[in-house]
Amino acid sequence: MSTPARVRHSGFDDVVGAAVMERLATGYGFLEGPVWHPYEKWLVFSDIPESRLYRLNASGEIETFRQPSHKANGNTLDRQGRLITCEHATSRVTRAEPGGAITVLATHYRDKQLNSPNDIVVATGGSVYFTDPGYGRVEFYGVPRPQELTFQGIYRIDGDGAQLTLLADDFVQPNGLCFSLDESRLFVNDTERGHIRVFGVEANGDLNGGAVWATTEGEGPGSPDGMKIDSRGNLYCTGPGGIHVFDASGDILGVIETPEPCANFTFGDDDLRSLYVAASTSLYRLRVRVPGLRLF
Numbered sequence: 001m002s003t004p005a006r007v008r009h010s011g012f013d014d015v016v017g018a019a020v021m022e023r024l025a026t027g028y029g030f031l032e033g034p035v036w037h038p039y040e041k042w043l044v045f046s047d048i049p050e051s052r053l054y055r056l057n058a059s060g061e062i063e064t065f066r067q068p069s070h071k072a073n074g075n076t077l078d079r080q081g082r083l084i085t086c087e088h089a090t091s092r093v094t095r096a097e098p099g100g101a102i103t104v105l106a107t108h109y110r111d112k113q114l115n116s117p118n119d120i121v122v123a124t125g126g127s128v129y130f131t132d133p134g135y136g137r138v139e140f141y142g143v144p145r146p147q148e149l150t151f152q153g154i155y156r157i158d159g160d161g162a163q164l165t166l167l168a169d170d171f172v173q174p175n176g177l178c179f180s181l182d183e184s185r186l187f188v189n190d191t192e193r194g195h196i197r198v199f200g201v202e203a204n205g206d207l208n209g210g211a212v213w214a215t216t217e218g219e220g221p222g223s224p225d226g227m228k229i230d231s232r233g234n235l236y237c238t239g240p241g242g243i244h245v246f247d248a249s250g251d252i253l254g255v256i257e258t259p260e261p262c263a264n265f266t267f268g269d270d271d272l273r274s275l276y277v278a279a280s281t282s283l284y285r286l287r288v289r290v291p292g293l294r295l296f
Helices: 011-015
Strands: 005-007 021-026 031-037 042-047 052-056 062-066 072-077 083-087 092-096 102-106 120-122 128-132 152-158 163-171 174-179 185-190 195-201 207-215 227-229 235-239 242-246 252-257 264-268 274-279 282-287
Touching (some): 011 252, 031 083, 042 072, 072 120, 083 120, 120 174, 163 185, 163 207, 185 227, 227 264
Parallel strands (some): 031 072, 031 264, 174 227
Antiparallel strands (some): 005 252, 092 102, 120 128, 152 163, 274 282
16 A cells, blocks of 8 residues: 655655565454564564564564563564563563573562553663663553552662663653664653653763754654654654654654554665554555665
């Protein structure tokens, strides 16, 4: 299907192009967390309310990858290609080992259970950064239960879970996050406030700053959620009406309008120019002009 695009800058065509969207599968509860393995050629994605992870394999077939997934949301790969997952129902961050065993990387901050880890990235040096809003403690997206922490923060995991560091706690609901190309900055969006903030990353991995970098404005359902950067430093972020595309300076180029409200997406296929879109009940794919980044 041809996907409408609200172009706000002439550079949109150079980055995205025609944005012709193909629906690969439908009938899910609510999709999230797609991640592409660049060498094994598979895509894993989450169906939160159904508590399943699915895998789109190299032959184009979709199979159940993990059930139950503990209402998993965001997924990523570490520098060894291991799948790291945020679990809403258990408030855990976990890692899948090559033999299938699950290693728990984080569950508590000090003596209180995390809210519900949501989205996640891994730095070149191996440190894991994740957001921890409260969405996994409500019906449908998680397991209803009281929140133990009094804030919603951003964290870093070092040393296989040996150290969990709180990096920022002044968000309403932190959600998607991604590094700049040189990893000197970390972008984090706040779903409730409708904006993207940018932090400086210090040599020890701590954050500084946190000014608002851009806002996602427009018509239609949607808010800041999934976020990725491409190989030129353009930043993609979900928002009203679809996926908002910003250049490296924070200027909006345009919006890829999606057939359903979109929560997340990732770059995939051999050239990393396919954008896999997790949009409510369906998985879509479209081709863009500028490729994304390999995770390892």
